[in-house]
Amino acid sequence: MSNTRSPDASPRSVTRPEDRVSLREKIGIGCGRVAADGTAGTIHTLVNQVYNMTFGVNPALLSTAVFIQRLWDAILDPLFGQFSDNFRSPWGRRLPLLAAAAVPLALFFGLIWWFPTGLGSTGLFLFLVGTSLVFYTFHSLYAMPLNGLLIEATGDYHERTQVAMVAVVFALGFQIFGQWVFPLMQLSVFDSPTSGIRWVATSCAILFLGFALAPVFLCREKNYKHVAATQRKIPLREGLRHARRNPQLMRLIAARFISTFTYNIVGMFGIYMNTYYVFGGDLKAAAPVYGVLGSTYMISGALCSLFVYPALARRLGKKLTFQLAAGVLVLGCLSKLVVYHPGHPWLQLIVLAANGISGAGLTLMTTSMLGDIADYNEYLTGQRNEAFLAAVFAWFDKVGNSTGTLIGGFALLWIGFDATLGGQPQQTLQWMKYSYCFMPLIGAVVALCVMRTYTLDESRVAEIRRALDERHAASPPPPPPPPPPPPIPEVNA
DSSP states (O other), X not given: OOOOOOTTOSOOOOOOGGGOOOHHHHHHHHHHHHHHHHHHHHHHHHHIIIIIIITOOOHHHHHHHHHHHHHHHHHHHHHHHHHHHHOOOTTOSSHHHHHHHHHHHHHHHHHTTOOOTTOOHHHHHHHHHHXXXXXXXXXXXXXXXXXXXXXXXXXXXXXXXXXXXXXXXXXXXXXXXXXXXXXXXTOTTSSSHHHHHHHHHHHHHHHHHHHHHHHHHHOOOXXXXXXXXXXOOOOHHHHHHHHHTOHHHHHHHHHHHHHHHHHHHSTTHHHHIIIIIISTTOHHHHHHHHHHHHHHHHHHHHHHHHHTHHHHHHHHOHHHHHHHHHHHHHHHXXXXXXXXXXXXXXGHHHHHHHHHHHHHHHHHXXXXXXXXXXXXXXXXXXXXXXXXXXXXXXXXXXXXXXXXXXXXXXXXXXTTOOGGGSSOOHHHHHHHHHHHHHHHHHHHHHHHHHGGGOOOOHHHHHHHHHHHHHHHHHSOOOOOOOOOOOOOOOOOO
């Protein structure tokens, strides 16, 4: 009888007590992800609904604005990631930066929606670009230290998945509410659409401030004493060179980039398919249904993150679980060919559930894998720079996101979409449907194939961890602080 094992079918390791992350810290990290992912995700959801559907800004202009936002965010991420890794203070290298960024992060999220009344399309575009660039500056300053805090929370292969699971579930849980922000803005209690947009957005900003401050009080840094005592500050060019020579990081980046890029080319089409393909351009009828659809996306992703993906990752390994999540996206894309019918909105639930299940799995596995890659990077280079590695990964993710979104806005024009018409021509709707199906399908298949050569399974990560523990034990202790200077003798006059 054969006794061979699959690469990730090695004997299950037992998490050491010192590698377990307390519930308090997991909640703190989860709240931070609500602030980081919730603000950016709500902007991504509302931009087209508010600026295009409500105020008529050209979708190509909006795609350009979103591209500028994401490109700016992507440029800043490696800089702030490097800054956080090299930052030294009595309180650590992550928590002080989180505290400094929390208030402006929430403030400028709210200001994005407080545009002056009477602005034309160009004025609204310029206001959106200006306020969002400031917002994304503080978003990067907050998100990169938070990512470093998450990655360094534990050195255990499976505990990393548990920490990532809490972070993903918290973020998805709040984004369930985020899907109802636009319907709330449409309530008749507000005097005008502008009034509804402003006050609902302000309420969200206050909530985000509370979530953003939570990790400052609930979390602690694990590696700071070792890093501050033994590690020199790493120049940006050296960090980039190490990242480029890390083959496991490059494979993960390639898989995530292609899936994000192709998904976001048509990501906004889901809103338009619901509004114009299913509801014939009736915005008020489509808005609450879109809230249900978006909630389905978040709930399905959160449930699978809680009850399915951690179990699959423990049994099958992270790589295969990632590939299964990509496979779910393929099935969801194929279902788009048959579930969209005018007047039958609830069939869309199949697509949104598949997208949510897949998106949560890809995010959960990549977040957990980054911790393994950080150990591998230290094994190769002798240096720990968790926030910078997360920033490099985020850079490619956001470039794929922003470039795809930029192309998507122009794609709406290329297929003949015109918001002023209300209902759209049949040819436009068919092009929208087929594009919405096949673009993300191609990306999911490519990502699945790229990950075939990823090799950091549980046994390999355990070997790396043992080597690092031996290396740390053999390293000399930090030098004692210098003695205080001798007192200056008094001089009698």
